[in-house]
Amino acid sequence: MLFSYVKIPATHYALHYQQGRIRHEGPGLSFFYYSPSATIVSVPIGSTDAPFAFVESSADFQSVTVQGQLTYRVVDPKKVASLLDFSLGRNGQYLGDGPQKLQERLVKSAQVAAKAVTQRMGLREVLTSSTAIGAEVEDALKNSEAIKSLGVEILELAVISMKPTPEMAKALEAEAREALQRKSDEAIYARRNAAVEQERRIKESELNTEIAVEEKKRQIREAQMAADIAIEEQRAQLVDQKVANERKDADSRAYALDATVKAIETADWKKLMLLSSGGFDARQMIAMAFQELAGNAQKIGELNISPDLLQGLIGKTRS
Numbered sequence: 001m002l003f004s005y006v007k008i009p010a011t012h013y014a015l016h017y018q019q020g021r022i023r024h025e026g027p028g029l030s031f032f033y034y035s036p037s038a039t040i041v042s043v044p045i046g047s048t049d050a051p052f053a054f055v056e057s058s059a060d061f062q063s064v065t066v067q068g069q070l071t072y073r074v075v076d077p078k079k080v081a082s083l084l085d086f087s088l089g090r091n092g093q094y095l096g097d098g099p100q101k102l103q104e105r106l107v108k109s110a111q112v113a114a115k116a117v118t119q120r121m122g123l124r125e126v127l128t129s130s131t132a133i134g135a136e137v138e139d140a141l142k143n144s145e146a147i148k149s150l151g152v153e154i155l156e157l158a159v160i161s162m163k164p165t166p167e168m169a170k171a172l173e174a175e176a177r178e179a180l181q182r183k184s185d186e187a188i189y190a191r192r193n194a195a196v197e198q199e200r201r202i203k204e205s206e207l208n209t210e211i212a213v214e215e216k217k218r219q220i221r222e223a224q225m226a227a228d229i230a231i232e233e234q235r236a237q238l239v240d241q242k243v244a245n246e247r248k249d250a251d252s253r254a255y256a257l258d259a260t261v262k263a264i265e266t267a268d269w270k271k272l273m274l275l276s277s278g279g280f281d282a283r284q285m286i287a288m289a290f291q292e293l294a295g296n297a298q299k300i301g302e303l304n305i306s307p308d309l310l311q312g313l314i315g316k317t318r319s
Contacts, residue, residue, distance in 0.1 A: 004035045004090055011046030013070040013077035040088045043098075049257055050103040054111045062168055066114050068134060070106055070141075076151025083150060102150065103268040109147060110157060112138035124172075127162050134159035263296035 008014040009029040016024035017039040024031050027045060048072045055063050074080050084097025108236065114137050118126050126133070138157035141147055147154065164172065 002035055003032050005032050006030065006040055006088070006092070008042055011044060012042045013045045013074070015041035015043070015078065015081055017041065035090065035285070041081050041086050042073055042088050042094075043081050043086045045074050045077055047071055047073045047266045048103075050106055052107045052110060054107075054114070056111070056115045056118045058118055058121055058123045058126045059123050063165050064123065064126050065161075065163040066111075066118070066133075066159060068110075068157065070110055070157050071155040072106060072152050073155060074151055075121070075153045079149075079151035089144065090097075102152070105150065106141075106147065106154075109141055109144055110137055113137040113144075114159075123164060127164065127172075130159040130162045133162070228230060 006014075008028055010028035013027050014024060014029040015022060016029075016033055018034065019037050023033070048071070050072065051068070052070060053065060053067045055065050058064055080086070080098075080102065084098035084101050085094075086098040087095045089095050114133065117133050117136050121129065134157055137159070138154065142155045143159060163169070171196065280293075
């Protein structure tokens with residue numbers, strides 16, 4: 001078959017070479033091509049994970065197995081295609097070893113960077129600094145000119161585990177076990193001492209509580225006495241005020257009575273009798289007339305009152 005059809009995924013960058021010239025180029029292409037003189041190159045441009053595991057040495061000459069994963073992506077497919085073989089066969093499989101070679105080069109670069117870091121640290125520090133080592137190796141790869149020349153961008157490098165040799169692991173476990181046992185014994189002693197100290201604090205707290213309770217009772221008694229004294233003082237003030245009010249009331253009544261008596265002394269007795277009785281009747285008028293006559297007797301020369309007049313006045317009065 002002279003003509004073939006190829007369909008490239010969207011995560012791959014296709015390069016169609018025909019007689020040494022590029023006929024098609026771009027991600028996710030599909031096209032027909034003349035098989036005898038065509039070369040199809042497919043470079044993965046999506047993110048790719050490359051797991052790794054290699055053995056390095058620490059500063060105290062102990063072997064450490066570094067395991068992790070490197071995530072990268074191709075940012076310049078034409079550059080990496082010019083350095084490694086990413087050509088496809090008719091069956092869609094890679095003819096060259098470009099993908100494997102690219103991962104091997106990146107892993108080797110990560111190993112070189114990790115070796116430079118682990119050789120500065122002792123075994124214990126290496127085993128407990130996987131995150132810091134991963135971050136330092138990742139920075140070294142991102143700044144590496146060799147990786148940039150491949151047209152590759154490092155997205156992330158994660159160190160999953162740092163393992164010593166089995167013999168060293170057992171020795172470290174035994175040492176750690178003894179250290180933990182010592183810490184356990186120290187914790188037991190500390191707990192006993194803490195229990196004794198806590199008991200002392202409880203007793204002291206109980207005594208302080210009793211003292212505080214007695215002090216509070218004394219304050220309550222003093223407050224009650226102060227309240228009683230305040231009540232008695234208020235009661236005395238109330239009595240003094242009541243006496244003063246009664247004195248003012250008596251003075252007011254005396255003043256009113258004195259004013260009334262003075263008014264009566266200066267008033268005409270006839271008007272007073274008229275006001276008190278609501279008007280004069282016949283007897284009162286006769287009595288007043290005789291009183292006026294008696295009062296002016298020196299001015300009267302002669303006054304004749306007949307028995308008939310008196311009898312008539314007396315009779316009217318009785319009636």
